[in-house]
Amino acid sequence: VxxxxxxxxxxxxxxxxxxxxxxxxxxxxxxxxxxxxxxxxxxxxxxxxxxxxxxxxxxxxxxxxxxxxxxxxxxxxxxxxxxxxxxxxxxxxxxxxxxxxxxxxxxxxxxxxxxxxxxxxxxxxxxxxxxxxxxxxxxxxxxxxxxxxxxxxxxxxxxxxxxxxxxxxxxxxxxxxxxxxxxxxxxxxxxxxxxxxxxxxxxxxxxxxxxxxxxxxxxxxxxxxxxxxxxxxxxxxxxxxxxxxxxxxxxxxxxxxxxxxxxxxxxxxxxxxxxxxxxxxxxxxxxxxxxxxxxxxxxxxxxxxxxxxxxxxxxxxxxxxxxxxxxxxxxxxxxxxxxxxxxxxxxREVCREGEWRMVNRSLVTYDPLTDIQKAEIKSQVHKYLKGAIDEIDIVNIRQVQEVFKQFKLIASQQEHEVEARLRSKYTLIDKNDFAAVAAVHKAGVVVVDGHLVQEENGRDLGTRTASFSSRHGGKKKSRKTRSSKGPLRCHQLRLLPCTVSCCRAEQTDLPMSGCVFFKFCCSSPPSKPVAFEQFKEECGSEISRIFKENKSILLARKKRSSTVAQRINFIKREMEGIQKALQAQKQKRWQEEYVDEKGQIIIDEKEFSLIMKLKDLKEEYRSGYAELQDLKAEIQYCQRLVNQCRNKLIAEFEIWYNESFLIPEDAREALKPGGNIRPGMIPINRVMCLEEDEQDRFERMQETTLPACPASVSFYRAKTKTDQKHMYTRTMSSLEKMRKKPGLITAAGKNKPLSFLHVM
Ligand SMILES: Nc1ncnc2c1ncn2[C@@H]1O[C@H](COP(=O)(O)OP(=O)(O)OP(=O)(O)O)[C@@H](O)[C@H]1O
Incomplete structure (x- = not known):
């Protein structure tokens, strides 16, 4: 410069x-x-x-x-x-x-x-x-x-x-x-x-x-x-x-x-x-x-x-x-x-991985690894898998690649071992072979990845299934189908009766969405009511909580409205009673012609107190009526929010259900962070504040502007994210304020804007 x-x-x-x-x-x-x-x-x-x-x-x-x-x-x-x-x-x-x-x-x-x-x-x-x-x-x-x-x-x-x-x-x-x-x-x-x-x-x-x-x-x-x-x-x-x-x-x-x-x-x-x-x-x-x-x-x-x-x-x-x-x-x-x-x-500081962004690695050159180095890496990988060491020293990219190679090799060896072990114990029968199916059904069989499996010695499979699962439970399962003659890979096995619904869920945190993503290893998904309960406790907990809170606010408003209405009716009846009594009092006065020396009408104490009481009641009636009007508007507004919230909850559940149980494993992989599809399970803080038109705008822009200018994606994403986050914070603080004031809005507060939690 x-x-x-x-x-x-x-x-x-x-x-x-x-x-x-x-x-x-x-x-x-x-x-x-x-x-x-x-x-x-x-x-x-x-x-x-x-x-x-x-x-x-x-x-x-x-x-x-x-x-x-x-x-x-x-x-x-x-x-x-x-x-x-x-x-x-x-x-x-x-x-x-x-x-x-x-x-x-x-x-x-x-x-x-x-x-x-x-x-x-x-x-x-x-x-x-x-x-x-x-x-x-x-x-x-x-x-x-x-x-x-x-x-x-x-x-x-x-x-x-x-x-x-x-x-x-x-x-x-x-x-x-x-x-x-x-x-x-x-x-x-x-x-x-x-x-x-x-x-x-x-x-x-x-x-x-x-x-x-x-x-x-x-x-x-x-x-x-x-x-x-x-x-x-x-x-x-x-x-x-x-x-x-x-x-x-x-x-x-x-x-x-x-x-x-x-x-x-x-x-x-x-x-x-x-x-x-x-x-x-x-x-x-x-x-x-x-x-x-x-x-x-x-x-x-x-x-x-x-x-x-x-x-x-x-x-x-x-x-x-x-x-x-x-x-x-x-x-x-x-x-x-x-x-x-x-x-x-x-x-000589050790680079902390994750904080470093590797840019254009191709420009960094390394010497190929020697056989001794490869053997050393292999030994480290084995020790790591056995738990003998907690970390593998990272020296350079070449070495990282070799580590992965070794892992892949070990994984494939294990698959073959497990398959061989299974083959020695079970007979695999093609599911489409109906005669064979009918024959083995009598003997009690289970489905293994689209194949009927029978234990050779006819022993109960339940315990074996359990022991297999517990030993290999941590491994990823693939839903890829394979030909009946091809090798049976251990990660394709699902040793579960096909009628049994989901048995086990592995959890993976999705940092981008802030949600828990469920991978179910069984072949049939749980029923929707059961899954819905689970959704409300896990991924949908936030939206469900808001839904409940909005509902309770609505309920409180309705209760208050009914109390105020009862009170107004009571006041109205009381006013009618007093008006009648006053009428009678007036009649009596006219008949008896109560006047003072100046000719002015004299009102006795009883009539006076009735007039005062009527005045107070009228005041109370007016303020109650105003409050009732406010409450009606609030109830209408709140009801709309509750409906929106309910729809959102259901829509999100559907997405979650599909992603968790119906989307094939490979598509799910793509949905993970780093995968090429962004999770459809939108993080809860985005779900709740994502204005429909804002999202639409972003999508439209992605279709039109972005292809011509791919470099702008980060800019618009960051902008949208910040706007949404800001909106979410505002919404949450409104709710917070509301919670701190459990007392309901009085007539005095009727001009204040309503603050409910928006779920768009
Ligand atoms: N070169 C420009 N082309 C188009 N619009 C401009 C340009 N410069 C300034 N503006 C517009 O003028 C307005 C005032 O500009 P800006 O807020 O940047 O001023 P500023 O010097 O930062 O003022 P302040 O001291 O108040 O922060 C903005 O609406 C901005 O969009």
């Missing part, structure tokens, strides 16, 4: 562009600003009116793709070779900093530098790369971990602080997340954005008033080896979206906004001071510690780091002062010199 900070200016498109004030040079590197003399300041006016700035590029009406290629691509590819890189967007609010950095996440082609950088990192080939990410926000001098909710280690409890150490600065308490795919990293990015938006909403803060730093940490190892020297290159890419830089006077802020603006002003002016200091070769003290922002950026600005600044400006005349100030800032940044160095180390 060079030996000084590279600066670019990006102009936000506008129909109101001040052509007479802002002019671009033909080389797309210079920008001139002209401001007319202020007539009010008289003829003698020394104020400068023309400025000329020369930068590394002016991005005017530039697509996101071109902006990325110009600003970031080289920096990211150098980060993959060990150079730290920083890209920072500076400019007034609304000038396009977030658009440049993050982009418009609704559309793939409008994604900004961060998602593109993530994609470039994961596209990188020829090395094994370990990637981690963090997302920090600095708001009013407070450090906020935007990914703290996604961590299970509870790092959010640690008070966050910027810490200096010989290796550089780091933020204590900031969670750093390992990611093995582009989609994982995008998930975290979107998660962070969502958290930022939530905080913005709940704390009534404005995201333009915080600085955000998304960091990609990269570790590249030149060879995937252990117990030998490994060249390890560490680098990080800091992607910074600064707070809006407008002046205090312009914002005319007060209260909270003023406080925020002051913090921003301070941190940006400290940043400016730091930049002036960094650009001055004579300065030996750099004021890094003046603010959280400058402290965090200590090793990300200049120094050994490739640094790029994008000054985002607005082209309208009204913003020309801000534009000038941003361009001045960019020019100052330009003078900071950098001496990028590769951060590489050699170590």
């Amino acid at each position: 060079g030996n000084r900070v590279h600066t670019f200016v990006r102009v936000k498109p506008t129909a109101d562009f001040a052509h007479d004030m802002i002019k671009f040079g033909p080389d797309h590197k210079s920008i001139d600003i002209y401001i007319k003399k202020d007539a009010k300041k008289g003829v003698v006016n020394n104020r400068q009116t023309d400025w000329s700035f020369r930068l590394d590029g002016v991005l005017h009406n530039t697509s996101q793709e071109l902006a990325y290629e110009t600003v970031a691509e080289k920096l990211v590819s150098e980060a993959l070779t060990g150079y730290n890189g920083t890209i920072m967007c500076y400019g007034q609010t609304g000038a396009g900093k977030t658009y440049t950095m993050m982009g418009a996440t609704a559309e793939y082609k409008h994604r900004g530098i961060i998602p593109r950088a993530i994609q470039q990192v994961f596209k990188a080939t020829a090395h094994s790369v370990r990637v981690r990410v963090s997302y920090l926000e600095i708001y009013n001098e407070t450090l906020v971990d935007l990914l703290s909710t996604t961590t299970s280690s509870g790092t959010s409890d640690v008070p966050m602080a910027v810490v200096d150490c010989p290796q550089g600065v780091y933020v204590k308490g900031l969670s750093i997340h390992s990611v093995s795919h582009e989609e994982d990293a995008l998930n975290l990015l979107f998660e962070g954005e969502t958290n930022r938006a939530i905080a913005e909403h709940t704390l009534n803060k404005n995201s333009s008033r915080s600085h955000c730093i998304f960091t990609i940490y990269i570790e590249v190892r030149s060879r995937f080896r252990v117990f030998s020297d490994v060249k390890c290159v560490n680098s990080k890419i800091s992607l910074i979206d600064l707070a809006g830089s407008e002046r205090l006077s312009k914002t005319r802020s007060e209260g909270q906004v003023l406080k925020e603006a002051m913090y921003i002003n301070k941190s940006l002016s400290f940043l400016e001071q730091l930049i002036i200091a960094l650009a001055d070769p004579k300065r030996d003290h750099m004021p890094f510690r003046q603010s959280k922002l400058t402290h965090v950026l200590k090793d990300s600005l200049g120094g050994n780091c490739n640094t790029v600044l994008v000054a985002n400006i607005r082209g309208e005349a009204a913003h020309v002062e801000e534009t000038l100030s941003s361009l001045r800032f960019a020019t100052r940044m330009k003078w900071i010199t950098t001496e990028p160095v590769i951060n590489e180390t050699y170590d």
